[in-house]
Amino acid sequence: MGLTVSGAVPEGTEVSSISPNWVTTKLDFLTNWARKNSLWPMPFGTACCAIEFMASAASRFDLSRFGMERMSFSPRQADVLICAGRLPFKLAPVIRRIWDQMPQPKWAISMGACASSGGIFDTYTMVQGIDTIIPVDVYVPGCPPRPEGLMYGITLLQKKIEGETIADPDLRQEHLVGEHGLFLPANRIDEISEPFGNSVHQTRSA
Amino acid sequence: MTASTASLSPSVAALREKFGAAITRHAVSCGDTIVHVSNERAHEALAWLRDEPTQRFDYLTDLTAVEYRDVERALEVVYQLRSIERKADLRVKIELDKTAPLVVDSVVDLWKGADWLEREVYDMFGVRFRGHPDLRRILMWDTYAEGHPLRKDFPLRGHFSRAEQTRQALSANPEAQYSLEELSIAEAYEELPADMRERLRRGERGDVG
Amino acid sequence: MSTRTLELDLSTPGVDSEGRPIRVPLGVRAGASEDELGGEHMLVNIGPQHPATHGVLRLVVELDGEVVLRVIPHIGYLHSGFEKLGEYRHYNQIVPLTDRTDYLSPMANNVCLALAVEKLMGLEITERCQVLRVIACEMSRVISHLVWLGTTGIDLGAFTPFLWSFQERERIYDLQEAWTGARLTTSLTRVGGMMADVPEGWTDGLRDYCRTFPKTLTEVDTMFTRNAIWIGRTQGVGVMSAEDAINYSLSGPMLRASGVAYDVRKDCPYLGYETYDFDVPVGEHGDIYDRYRVRLEEMWQSVRILEQALDRLEKLKGAPVNVSDPRVILPPKHRAMSDMEAMIYHFKQVMEGVSTPVGEAYLGVENPKGELGYYFVSDGTAKPVRWRIRPPSFLNLAALPKLCEGVLLSDVIAINASIDIVMGEIDR
Numbered sequence: 112m113g114l115t116v117s118g119a120v121p122e123g124t125e126v127s128s129i130s131p132n133w134v135t136t137k138l139d140f141l142t143n144w145a146r147k148n149s150l151w152p153m154p155f156g157t158a159c160c161a162i163e164f165m166a167s168a169a170s171r172f173d174l175s176r177f178g179m180e181r182m183s184f185s186p187r188q189a190d191v192l193i194c195a196g197r198l199p200f201k202l203a204p205v206i207r208r209i210w211d212q213m214p215q216p217k218w219a220i221s222m223g224a225c226a227s228s229g230g231i232f233d234t235y236t237m238v239q240g241i242d243t244i245i246p247v248d249v250y251v252p253g254c255p256p257r258p259e260g261l262m263y264g265i266t267l268l269q270k271k272i273e274g275e276t277i278a279d280p281d282l283r284q285e286h287l288v289g290e291h292g293l294f295l296p297a298n299r300i301d302e303i304s305e306p307f308g309n310s311v312h313q314t315r316s317a
Numbered sequence: 318m319t320a321s322t323a324s325l326s327p328s329v330a331a332l333r334e335k336f337g338a339a340i341t342r343h344a345v346s347c348g349d350t351i352v353h354v355s356n357e358r359a360h361e362a363l364a365w366l367r368d369e370p371t372q373r374f375d376y377l378t379d380l381t382a383v384e385y386r387d388v389e390r391a392l393e394v395v396y397q398l399r400s401i402e403r404k405a406d407l408r409v410k411i412e413l414d415k416t417a418p419l420v421v422d423s424v425v426d427l428w429k430g431a432d433w434l435e436r437e438v439y440d441m442f443g444v445r446f447r448g449h450p451d452l453r454r455i456l457m458w459d460t461y462a463e464g465h466p467l468r469k470d471f472p473l474r475g476h477f478s479r480a481e482q483t484r485q486a487l488s489a490n491p492e493a494q495y496s497l498e499e500l501s502i503a504e505a506y507e508e509l510p511a512d513m514r515e516r517l518r519r520g521e522r523g524d525v526g
Numbered sequence: 527m528s529t530r531t532l533e534l535d536l537s538t539p540g541v542d543s544e545g546r547p548i549r550v551p552l553g554v555r556a557g558a559s560e561d562e563l564g565g566e567h568m569l570v571n572i573g574p575q576h577p578a579t580h581g582v583l584r585l586v587v588e589l590d591g592e593v594v595l596r597v598i599p600h601i602g603y604l605h606s607g608f609e610k611l612g613e614y615r616h617y618n619q620i621v622p623l624t625d626r627t628d629y630l631s632p633m634a635n636n637v638c639l640a641l642a643v644e645k646l647m648g649l650e651i652t653e654r655c656q657v658l659r660v661i662a663c664e665m666s667r668v669i670s671h672l673v674w675l676g677t678t679g680i681d682l683g684a685f686t687p688f689l690w691s692f693q694e695r696e697r698i699y700d701l702q703e704a705w706t707g708a709r710l711t712t713s714l715t716r717v718g719g720m721m722a723d724v725p726e727g728w729t730d731g732l733r734d735y736c737r738t739f740p741k742t743l744t745e746v747d748t749m750f751t752r753n754a755i756w757i758g759r760t761q762g763v764g765v766m767s768a769e770d771a772i773n774y775s776l777s778g779p780m781l782r783a784s785g786v787a788y789d790v791r792k793d794c795p796y797l798g799y800e801t802y803d804f805d806v807p808v809g810e811h812g813d814i815y816d817r818y819r820v821r822l823e824e825m826w827q828s829v830r831i832l833e834q835a836l837d838r839l840e841k842l843k844g845a846p847v848n849v850s851d852p853r854v855i856l857p858p859k860h861r862a863m864s865d866m867e868a869m870i871y872h873f874k875q876v877m878e879g880v881s882t883p884v885g886e887a888y889l890g891v892e893n894p895k896g897e898l899g900y901y902f903v904s905d906g907t908a909k910p911v912r913w914r915i916r917p918p919s920f921l922n923l924a925a926l927p928k929l930c931e932g933v934l935l936s937d938v939i940a941i942n943a944s945i946d947i948v949m950g951e952i953d954r
Contacts, residue, residue: 158604165692166696169696170692196604200482201489202603202604203486203487204489232606234610236457257709292488293483293484300483347648377775378916379916381914383903397888401788429770430773430776456602457602458602466607467609471610473610
């Protein structure tokens with residue numbers, strides 16, 4: 112971004128080509144209001160969290176209140192990818208492809224502990240958090256999160272969308288898989304996948 | 318638990334009578350009868366157990382393998398058999414010396430349920446099944462290069478680093494994971510690039526890991 | 527594999543000598559249509575991300591027009607390494623893992639694990655514990671079949687029963703939550719007992735459920751059982767004969783719908799099932815309709831068993847739930863905090879786990895999807911040498927290619943729904 116540590120903007124750096132003004136804020140308000148209240152989820156449901164997702168969509172917890180009852184199983188018509196469930200490495204290229212197929216504006220919710228960090232599965236098959244593969248906007252912890260928890264995550268996403276502005280040049284940037292075949296740098300992936308706390312001791316067999 | 322003759326399945330005596338020295342030993346553990354059969358005559362013994370009127374083990378409950386923590390112990394391929402009409406269970410084991418190639422005869426011709434079960438044992442342990450129609454990995458992807466996960470020398474988190482595993486996973490093209498069988502249907506095999514044809518061929522029939 | 531490329535001659539195959547279109551009957555086999563219409567076979571990929579595959583399942587379908595010639599399922603998209611992980615956990619630490627294999631009926635898996643380890647250890651559980659476990663299993667049967675019902679309805683075009691069944695599931699979830707603290711990942715059992723007894727007033731909630739749930743079943747019955755569309759789509763589709771069902775190692779409703787009267791609860795009883803009065807529905811034709819009828823009837827029978835179990839629970843009021851051996855199961859908290867010996871037992875169990883004798887045990891239970899079996903091999907330590915899950919859905923799904931010979935593409939979806947799979951269990 113070209114910013115120095117102190118946060119001062121060096122002379123001559125263009126932060127945004129559009130200067131925020133009355134017109135942009137009104138437009139932002141309108142666009143964001145429309146987007147946040149009609150998020151069509153792409154339910155990438157894999158495991159137990161998918162069942163709680165289905166329960167959220169059912170009558171008792173009703174995602175329809177958020178305008179999200181229209182589940183879009185085609186990524187090309189979806190706004191928010193909700194990864195509900197654990198993601199093994201075999202499924203990694205699939206979610207990456209689905210994410211790439213989604214047109215902007217798009218967001219991602221990582222639902223559950225496994226999607227957020229690998230959960231209880233610190234094993235040879237499991238992606239340790241989908242944020243190593245796609246950019247995530249909201250993490251919903253839980254194993255599985257209650258439907259109320261998921262809905263809180265959705266309201267947080269709505270708040271995030273509320274705060275977006277067209278004056279932001281970094282918005283709506285596609286972050287593709289780099290030429291090294293990775294989305295995040297390799298050392299970063301290793302860093303965030305490192306076991307911590309009790310997990311460190313749980314690979315003793317006997 | 319002590320092995321009482323009451324819980325020992327009569328199939329053991331019948332097997333010993335028919336196959337003699339091929340039945341290396343038997344045991345009772347927690348009420349289940351276990352019989353060890355030599356590899357050479359295992360298929361014959363299993364076929365006899367299925368077809369013999371006094372045995373009629375027509376249901377293959379499970380087919381799996383066990384590797385012990387003690388490195389000197391053999392790797393065992395375990396068949397959990399059941400006779401639906403007689404309501405009897407039997408566990409048959411084949412011991413495989415880990416220093417030799419791990420090969421047993423496939424029982425797909427006896428029980429169709431063995432098809433995927435044997436593919437899983439191949440995937441997880443590296444045991445090859447002679448005569449299996451389509452022996453390729455089932456739980457991991459075809460070109461998985463880290464090895465056979467349920468072996469004791471395979472660490473819980475795998476051999477490669479997380480970044481390397483992620484990189485290999487992302488570069489695996491999902492569409493390339495059609496088997497040869499499938500691609501020949503669509504006639505697209507001829508149009509595939511040579512290296513992809515090679516990888517597919519290697520991935521499913523060749524020794525990858 | 528033979529490949530077929532036929533050149534389309536545009537002037538004929540679809541019309542006869544007078545130029546009138548030839549009517550091609552449905553269900554025509556590959557050989558016939560080749561002569562009449564010609565054309566290549568299509569390879570269609572369904573999944574792994576697909577609403578109708580009931581999880582991350584990938585089906586590669588060879589189609590001749592709309593007729594399916596071959597279906598090749600690909601699994602492993604949810605492989606999590608459960609069996610490997612189990613080798614690094616104490617037996618009680620494996621209980622939460624079992625919730626996540628078949629996540630549609632978590633309590634039933636918990637019970638199967640506890641029973642398998644208790645068989646390995648030669649442990650006898652208390653009577654109250656047995657009744658509680660029967661209640662847990664039957665509640666799980668109901669919620670699993672409700673998911674199957676809702677999702678099969680959606681696959682075949684009926685959306686509303688999904689909402690009905692999930693509403694009923696919510697009521698069971700409330701009961702599960704009151705008992706264990708969790709809606710879905712219950713971790714209910716421990717080796718030698720349960721995590722907790724049912725709270726005060728819980729049995730009233732379950733009785734109320736047993737009283738009102740049959741109304742929903744009747745509604746579903748009215749909606750589907752004599753419905754022409756339902757019958758048209760499910761009868762005669764996906765047929766499996768009894769001999770094939772046995773040879774393919776099917777289990778559960780898949781096996782019984784094909785006419786094989788085998789139910790683990792009746793044939794190898796556990797938890798005192800032989801003392802309960804219930805029937806096991808057995809089908810005849812082995813098609814999707816029979817599987818539907820079998821599962822619907824199983825829900826009725828589960829309610830019957832639950833009512834009997836609740837009566838027994840009343841009689842066993844105040845009886846102990848856990849075994850009284852403090853080396854195996856945690857002592858009550860107040861004792862662990864006050865009594866030195868109890869504290870030491872608590873410490874040893876939590877830090878070192880409970881060792882099992884050298885040996886091995888296989889235990890099969892009648893899970894809603896089929897026979898779930900856990901095979902443990904122990905070397906005398908607190909962690910198993912091998913934990914094998916015998917997954918019913920894995921073997922049931924392996925029969926999909928056989929079931930889908932010669933059907934239409936939309937039938938593949940219906941057959942897949944009727945197998946009632948859960949990918950967590952298949953891929954483990």
